[in-house]
Amino acid sequence: MFYDRARIYVKGGDGGAGAVAFRREKYVPEGGPSGGDGGRGGNVVFIGDEGLRTLVDFRYKRHYKGDRGDHGQAKNMSGRSGADIILRIPVGTVVLDDDSGETIADITKHGQRVVVAAGGRGGRGNARFMSNTNKAPTLAENGEPGEERWLRLELKLLADVGLVGFPNVGKSTIISKVSAAKPKIADYHFTTLVPNLGVVQIEDGESFVMADIPGLIEGAHTGAGLGHEFLRHTERTRLILHVLDISGSEERDPLEDYRIIQEELKLYSPMLAERPVIIVANKMDVPGAEENLKRLQESIKDQEIFAVSAATGEGLQALIYHIARVLPDTPVPNIVTMTDEHRVTKAEPENRFTIRREGDLFVVEGDEIEKHAKMSFFDSEASVYRFQNILKVMGVDDALREEGIKEGDKVEIAGFMFDWV
Known part of the structure; x- marks a missing residue:
């Protein structure tokens, strides 16, 4: 059967978490932090294949996720990066973001490789947070979440x-x-x-x-x-x-x-x-x-x-x-293609976050602030303190006060609940 359209969900693998560890060896007093970084999550990659003629493979399986990176370990050992998922698609396929309609890639050559969902970077271990003022940090990061999106695939035949x-x-x-x-x-x-x-x-x-x-x-x-x-x-x-x-x-x-x-x-x-x-x-x-x-x-x-x-x-x-x-x-038609490696520069939006009120609950939304929340270890006092500083620097504290937040009200960020004190 000939299928020339498909809609699929792709998600890059999450990064591995950084480790909190300290060097403990005989004759090495106060060896210092030695927690390694987490591994990067696997990408979801499209590769053009001139041997394929339809998108039938995407009719029966529509969800693709990259592997998660391994967590960091002691002795400054970084976690292993997650494996990429390689998906072969017919030459002539246009890859569109299903929400915005933006063209992500135009596969026009055999072997053309395009990353459509990048894996998240690994979280930093506590060895990366050592400074002159903090020789023994107990702070580390969770891995960054991988990119996720719904894609629309449209096959346009390449014929003379x-x-x-x-x-x-x-x-x-x-x-x-x-x-x-x-x-x-x-x-x-x-x-x-x-x-x-x-x-x-x-x-x-x-x-x-x-x-x-x-x-x-x-x-x-x-x-x-x-x-x-x-x-x-x-x-x-x-x-x-x-x-x-x-x-x-x-x-x-x-x-x-x-x-x-x-x-x-x-x-x-x-x-x-x-x-x-x-x-x-x-x-x-x-x-x-x-x-x-x-x-x-x-x-x-x-x-x-x-x-x-x-x-x-x-x-x-x-x-x-x-x-x-x-x-x-007869000239070959001009086909607008996306380069395999390209850099897109976008203007920073004025509002880095938004605040939505639901009774006594204040919901803070925004890609940047949600990423910081997901990469924080809230079981660690040092991580909580760092996250609070991020909120202050971004202006979230002041914005919540302007919205009328009071002692004891709840704040929700990326699914995490906090009490305002």
């Missing part, structure tokens, strides 16, 4: 040539005759429900990939019929073959069909409408085709027109050889 046209004009028959593809062929509309790829071999060893895009109808750019489901598969084709039923056997005018489909491509993507087009006048073996072909040639003089019959094979060889001649000079 795309067949477009109304339903039942013969696109599937054409690709079955010129390649080894075996699409379902029948005499009714929307026989083809999924795109089909076929490799067309030329006698001199050259080849190109042809995609049979399911039938479009008027209004396809708004999602009508199979519109949005498959229009995107035409975005990366270098050359468009516009197949027309030149016989008018469906009681439609071939000239009007051409105008409608070209308009749909333009409305969906203006760049797509500028792609080179070859008109394929199919069903020349049906009575009435000759008259319509003359009308088409008189009306459209700036496009190449090939008269063929997919049923008998007439004209297909000339069409294939012409495609093979023009493809080397």
